[in-house]
Amino acid sequence: MKSRFHSLxxxxxxxxxxxHSLHQRPISANKPKWNSKTNxxxxxxxxxxxxxxxxxxxxxxxxxxxxxxxxxxxTFPVSRVLAFCAIADGGDxxxxxxxxxxxxxxxxxxxxxxxxxxxxxQVNTTGFSFFGRMVRERVEMDCRSFVFALKACGxxxxxxxxxxxxxxxGSDLLVRNGLVHYYAEAGSVSHARKVFDxxxxxxxxxxxxxxxxxxxCGYSNEAVELFDEMLFSDVEPNEVTMIAVLSAxxxxxxxxxxxxxxxxxxxKNVNCSLNLLNALLDMYVKCGCLTAAKEVxxxxxxxxxxxxxxxxxxxxxxxxxxxxxxxxxxxxxxxxVSWNAMIAGYAQNNQPTEAxxxxxxxxxxxxxxxxxxxxxxxxxxxQLSCLDLGRWIHQYYVHGNHIQLxxxxxxxxxxxxxKCGCLTSATELFNEMPEKNLVSWNTMIAGYAAHGHAKQALxxxxxxxxxxxxxxxxxxxAVLSAxxxxxxxxxxREHFKSMIRxxxxxxxxxxxxxxxxxxxxxxxxxxxxxxxxxxxxxxxxSAWGALLNSCKIHGNVELAKLSAEKLLDxxxxxxxxxxxxxxxxxIKQRWVxxxxxxxxxxxxxxxKNPGHSLIEVQGQFHEFFAADKSHPQSEExxxxxxxxxxxxxxxxxLQKQFDELLCI
DNA sequence: ATAGGGTTAG
Numbered sequence: 001m002k003s004r005f006h007s008l009x010x011x012x013x014x015x016x017x018x019x020h021s022l023h024q025r026p027i028s029a030n031k032p033k034w035n036s037k038t039n040x041x042x043x044x045x046x047x048x049x050x051x052x053x054x055x056x057x058x059x060x061x062x063x064x065x066x067x068x069x070x071x072x073x074x075t076f077p078v079s080r081v082l083a084f085c086a087i088a089d090g091g092d093x094x095x096x097x098x099x100x101x102x103x104x105x106x107x108x109x110x111x112x113x114x115x116x117x118x119x120x121x122q123v124n125t126t127g128f129s130f131f132g133r134m135v136r137e138r139v140e141m142d143c144r145s146f147v148f149a150l151k152a153c154g155x156x157x158x159x160x161x162x163x164x165x166x167x168x169x170g171s172d173l174l175v176r177n178g179l180v181h182y183y184a185e186a187g188s189v190s191h192a193r194k195v196f197d198x199x200x201x202x203x204x205x206x207x208x209x210x211x212x213x214x215x216x217c218g219y220s221n222e223a224v225e226l227f228d229e230m231l232f233s234d235v236e237p238n239e240v241t242m243i244a245v246l247s248a249x250x251x252x253x254x255x256x257x258x259x260x261x262x263x264x265x266x267x268k269n270v271n272c273s274l275n276l277l278n279a280l281l282d283m284y285v286k287c288g289c290l291t292a293a294k295e296v297x298x299x300x301x302x303x304x305x306x307x308x309x310x311x312x313x314x315x316x317x318x319x320x321x322x323x324x325x326x327x328x329x330x331x332x333x334x335x336x337v338s339w340n341a342m343i344a345g346y347a348q349n350n351q352p353t354e355a356x357x358x359x360x361x362x363x364x365x366x367x368x369x370x371x372x373x374x375x376x377x378x379x380x381x382x383q384l385s386c387l388d389l390g391r392w393i394h395q396y397y398v399h400g401n402h403i404q405l406x407x408x409x410x411x412x413x414x415x416x417x418x419k420c421g422c423l424t425s426a427t428e429l430f431n432e433m434p435e436k437n438l439v440s441w442n443t444m445i446a447g448y449a450a451h452g453h454a455k456q457a458l459x460x461x462x463x464x465x466x467x468x469x470x471x472x473x474x475x476x477x478a479v480l481s482a483x484x485x486x487x488x489x490x491x492x493r494e495h496f497k498s499m500i501r502x503x504x505x506x507x508x509x510x511x512x513x514x515x516x517x518x519x520x521x522x523x524x525x526x527x528x529x530x531x532x533x534x535x536x537x538x539x540x541x542s543a544w545g546a547l548l549n550s551c552k553i554h555g556n557v558e559l560a561k562l563s564a565e566k567l568l569d570x571x572x573x574x575x576x577x578x579x580x581x582x583x584x585x586x587i588k589q590r591w592v593x594x595x596x597x598x599x600x601x602x603x604x605x606x607x608k609n610p611g612h613s614l615i616e617v618q619g620q621f622h623e624f625f626a627a628d629k630s631h632p633q634s635e636e637x638x639x640x641x642x643x644x645x646x647x648x649x650x651x652x653x654l655q656k657q658f659d660e661l662l663c664i
Numbered sequence: 665a666t667a668g669g670g671t672t673a674g
Contacts, residue, residue, distance in 0.1 A: 083666070
């Protein structure tokens with residue numbers, strides 16, 4: 001059958017180049033090529049050349065040749081041209097569309113190719129519109145039409161499902177596999193499972209799709225269970241199945257299952273593709289087994305950007321930043337995910353300066369940041385009080401419409417503004433957010449709490465109660481710390497009680513630490529000490545630290561000693577504990593105790609890093625160490641500091657008088 | 665005649 005072209009496109013203009021350019025690269029054009037998958041032998045020399053075509057320039061030359069010889073008017077050859085433009089890596093879907101519109105009566109294959117091509121170009125809606133036209137214009141469809149349609153349909157899978165039944169493709173294996181994938185991808189695991197269960201025949205793709213669907217939706221246990229079931233079925237898992245089940249192990253951190261999969265791969269001689277080895281490596285990384293991950297890495301003959309990024313991430317997550325950086329530096333190729341892994345490593349391990357530096361390097365290297373990059377660097381900005389950069393990111397990327405303001409990015413911005421002391425900007429953003437989640441509320445409440453705005457924090461918590469968002473124990477950390485900083489003891493007690501009573505949230509260690517801080521800060525040291533002893537779990541550094549801090553405020557040396565001892569059991573290297581205790585003893589003029597603490601410190605070789613602070617003024621950082629007078633404006637700085645100190649003292653004095661008046 | 669369903673890193 002012939003298809004008729006209405007125009008020859010730009011064919012002739014390219015003609016003189018054809019032979020010249022194609023002769024530059026010797027292509028085995030005269031040997032018939034057998035495609036083992038389809039059992040098809042291509043003998044036409046022009047079509048053979050197309051098998052080696054890599055870009056549109058070459059394609060157009062071939063097309064010109066075909067136009068001259070008339071080959072282009074045949075269904076099969078024009079299909080090959082269309083398929084190259086629509087699907088090949090060097091293709092051009094718009095050019096494919098141009099060709100398509102000039103074909104008088106495209107066949108099913110050509111229609112399918114258009115859906116698939118637009119999908120590949122990530123223009124799903126256009127791709128799906130071709131499917132819509134097929135339905136309306138009653139074009140004959142085959143199972144592939146539905147497979148491609150399901151990939152392009154967005155949220156309209158149910159409608160496609162209806163058409164599938166109507167056209168009688170409901171029991172086709174390929175279509176069913178496509179449906180399982182569609183529903184799992186859309187997050188409807190139960191629908192996916194229904195299609196899976198009702199399938200009369202299942203092949204390895206059906207099983208793998210379902211297992212991967214479970215893993216992708218966070219149902220790791222179900223994924224592993226289904227894999228177990230598969231082992232009893234008559235379908236043999238393959239390397240892709242292994243990848244799916246390994247990703248479930250990674251999510252669960254299930255090293256036992258992960259190792260047994262590794263064993264299975266070795267025993268059954270499963271084809272160890274690069275993807276499978278990457279999945280194995282990442283499983284070990286996610287389970288915290290860096291030595292095993294390194295072993296896989298070392299044994300790999302071929303590595304790609306996934307391999308290297310997993311290693312960077314593994315070491316970064318463990319806080320081994322130098323090792324992570326080494327891998328990062330040694331990577332032959334990086335992409336935005338690799339940069340993010342390293343930046344996140346710095347931001348989450350107390351090295352915000354390095355995170356910001358690397359962010360700048362990344363942008364300078366020509367990588368456009370994505371939402372996750374900004375989230376990481378904003379966290380670093382918060383740690384550094386780097387308001388200028390934080391604001392710039394907000395302005396440039398978000399207001400400049402380079403990156404959409406999603407809820408996670410919004411939360412990161414709120415946190416950055418709050419940490420930088422800019423509560424008005426934080427509040428403004430919070431109020432404007434079209435979609436808030438639990439983290440948004442927690443961040444904002446914690447922001448108010450950290451700056452002593454207890455009333456606002458509690459009123460926001462009240463507001464939260466009237467929404468669908470249920471508080472968690474982090475919400476209560478924020479609420480309790482608001483009470484603590486506002487001296488609101490009875491409110492704090494009430495909230496602590498209501499955690500279990502009203503919300504069914506079992507208080508965690510950090511909630512107890514907040515209560516201890518709340519009681520201790522106001523001077524109820526006995527009660528705080530009682531609570532720490534009553535805790536159902538082992539008190540951590542935050543609980544004892546809160547108590548020590550309270551002892552410092554209220555001058556209780558004995559209890560401070562006890563708290564410090566507990567703290568030093570947990571971390572003998574923390575110089576802050578020694579210093580706190582020694583200072584308190586000095587204030588109380590207990591010089592023997594002071595000497596004891598100092599000599600203990602010396603004995604243990606604890607290095608005291610001098611206290612320092614950092615502030616950014618108009619893009620420039622100023623760092624101050626304790627008793628440091630090297631700053632050019634040192635005199636003025638200390639004068640203002642002294643004023644502030646005097647002011648706060650008088651405030652504190654007034655507060656104390658007030659409290660005594662109220663008999664607290 | 666064509667191609668086609670499942671895949672790993674932040």
